[in-house]
Amino acid sequence: MVSEFEVFYRAMASRDQRFDGRFVVAVTSTRVYCRPSCPSRTPRRENCRFFRLPAAAEGAGFRACRRCRPDTGPSLPEWNVRSDLVGRALRLIASGAGDKDGVAGVARRLVVSERHLHRQLVAGVGVGPQRLIISRRARMARMLIESTALPLADVAFAAGYASVRQFNDGMRTAFGCPPGELRSTRLEGPGSTDEGELVLRLRYRPPLASRLLLEWLAERALGGVEVVADGRYHRTMRLPHGWGQVAAEFDGAQDGQAGVTVRLALADLRDVTVAVGRCREIFDLDADPVTIGDDLGSDPVVGPLARARPGLRVPGCADGFELAVRAVLGQQVSVAAARTFGTRLVSGFGEPLKNAGMRALPLTRLFPTPDALAAADLVSIGLTKRRATTLRALAEAVCTGGLMLDRGAEREDCVSALLALPGVGPWTAGYIAMRALGDPDVFPHNDLGLLEAARWQGVADNPRALRDHAMRWRPWRSYAAMHLWASLPPRSPRSRHTAKAPASA
Ligand SMILES: [Zn+2]
Numbered sequence: 001m002v003s004e005f006e007v008f009y010r011a012m013a014s015r016d017q018r019f020d021g022r023f024v025v026a027v028t029s030t031r032v033y034c035r036p037s038c039p040s041r042t043p044r045r046e047n048c049r050f051f052r053l054p055a056a057a058e059g060a061g062f063r064a065c066r067r068c069r070p071d072t073g074p075s076l077p078e079w080n081v082r083s084d085l086v087g088r089a090l091r092l093i094a095s096g097a098g099d100k101d102g103v104a105g106v107a108r109r110l111v112v113s114e115r116h117l118h119r120q121l122v123a124g125v126g127v128g129p130q131r132l133i134i135s136r137r138a139r140m141a142r143m144l145i146e147s148t149a150l151p152l153a154d155v156a157f158a159a160g161y162a163s164v165r166q167f168n169d170g171m172r173t174a175f176g177c178p179p180g181e182l183r184s185t186r187l188e189g190p191g192s193t194d195e196g197e198l199v200l201r202l203r204y205r206p207p208l209a210s211r212l213l214l215e216w217l218a219e220r221a222l223g224g225v226e227v228v229a230d231g232r233y234h235r236t237m238r239l240p241h242g243w244g245q246v247a248a249e250f251d252g253a254q255d256g257q258a259g260v261t262v263r264l265a266l267a268d269l270r271d272v273t274v275a276v277g278r279c280r281e282i283f284d285l286d287a288d289p290v291t292i293g294d295d296l297g298s299d300p301v302v303g304p305l306a307r308a309r310p311g312l313r314v315p316g317c318a319d320g321f322e323l324a325v326r327a328v329l330g331q332q333v334s335v336a337a338a339r340t341f342g343t344r345l346v347s348g349f350g351e352p353l354k355n356a357g358m359r360a361l362p363l364t365r366l367f368p369t370p371d372a373l374a375a376a377d378l379v380s381i382g383l384t385k386r387r388a389t390t391l392r393a394l395a396e397a398v399c400t401g402g403l404m405l406d407r408g409a410e411r412e413d414c415v416s417a418l419l420a421l422p423g424v425g426p427w428t429a430g431y432i433a434m435r436a437l438g439d440p441d442v443f444p445h446n447d448l449g450l451l452e453a454a455r456w457q458g459v460a461d462n463p464r465a466l467r468d469h470a471m472r473w474r475p476w477r478s479y480a481a482m483h484l485w486a487s488l489p490p491r492s493p494r495s496r497h498t499a500k501a502p503a504s505a
């Protein structure tokens with residue numbers, strides 16, 4: 001049997017970019033760590049050490065290579081598949097959860113002790129939570145230094161450092177030089193605009209089916225909160241310290257690196273990490289489309305669909321509660337009807353956005369909070385009593401903390417808690433797990449659109465048969481569902497997501 005070391009060493013020697021993000025190689029003679037595809041000379045075996053995460057290499061005293069920049073790029077896709085504590089912790093830290101309340105906050109959120117969290121992470125990825133948070137902060141700071149004109153003191157503040165001194169120390173530890181030097185090696189980037197917006201490039205693994213992603217978002221865009229125009233996606237966001245607005249443009253590769261250009265207008269700079277994390281989730285930028293395509297590619301039904309639409313993503317969301325509300329509004333009605341109700345909900349109960357950036361756009365409100373919806377007269381916007389009851393119960397469950405709808409959620413517990421709400425059945429809970437919790441392996445088998453696609457493909461003609469058939473698409477059933485939905489003719493009478501709610505709804 002070939003050892004893990006040997007597998008990594010051979011992968012590195014091949015310089016295949018597909019291994020980037022799966023591990024990094026640290027070289028003991030130079031104390032620098034690289035991507036597997038680094039164009040530098042292949043180091044000798046005895047000088048190599050392999051780490052699963054850049055943070056682990058930094059924790060062991062290695063610095064990021066300036067040539068191949070192993071500290072940038074999408075996160076390890078494996079952790080999005082795993083539903084264990086390590087996977088949940090990594091997703092939470094990646095979404096910025098450690099920035100505000102530190103390790104204690106992350107441990108509290110996962111309902112484990114800090115010690116247990118530390119032990120599990122060290123055993124799983126070779127690095128503890130504190131180092132992961134520090135490393136993430138340093139990376140965000142570097143991104144801001146290199147691609148914006150923000151003064152360094154503002155960068156320190158935005159990235160979450162308590163003081164400029166801590167910032168200087170942190171940057172020296174991670175990159176081996178003071179922050180000012182990173183600015184002098186500044187990459188060609190779009191920078192920041194006159195309006196005080198930040199412009200950042202978010203990298204992903206190609207391919208990415210951006211046209212289909214934008215179409216999906218446009219079809220569902222809620223008036224006042226979202227708009228797709230000129231090939232860009234714009235939306236408002238409620239962030240920990242205030243409002244935010246984002247505009248994202250899929251402008252393909254620059255300098256050979258696939259990326260999305262994101263413009264951010266923020267009420268408070270400290271929200272930049274969270275805002276970037278949410279953008280990554282909305283566009284599913286941490287997915288590994290080559291692996292997903294390879295795995296689904298051999299299937300006689302989904303294989304041809306996957307080849308026809310390479311890089312199809314499962315869109316996530318900007319906020320788990322918002323997505324859950326939208327899922328309930330989408331029960332048993334068309335996408336267009338769900339959008340109408342959603343827009344009414346926003347204009348009736350969403351917080352008006354005054355003096356916010358990107359004024360030229362019709363972005364006027366933030367999506368309503370759980371508190372606002374728990375107290376709202378929802379029948380007044382034309383919802384049935386039953387649906388209003390479901391939304392109120394959902395809002396109350398989120399207000400009381402009984403329901404957490406983010407990527408740190410324990411997926412099975414969360415689905416059980418959702419199913420316990422009046423009017424929430426397997427379709428709604430599954431759809432929320434797919435898009436709010438980021439579960440890549442959900443299949444809403446009683447969805448009318450999926451059933452229609454399955455019949456058309458000749459694989460199943462009832463929900464139970466479809467559920468059984470879908471087992472062969474594990475662990476990528478969410479992507480298989482996206483491919484089946486995308487295979488439906490656009491004007492199909494029971495178009496995509498015309499979901500049939502369960503009998504309990
Ligand atoms: Zn390198």
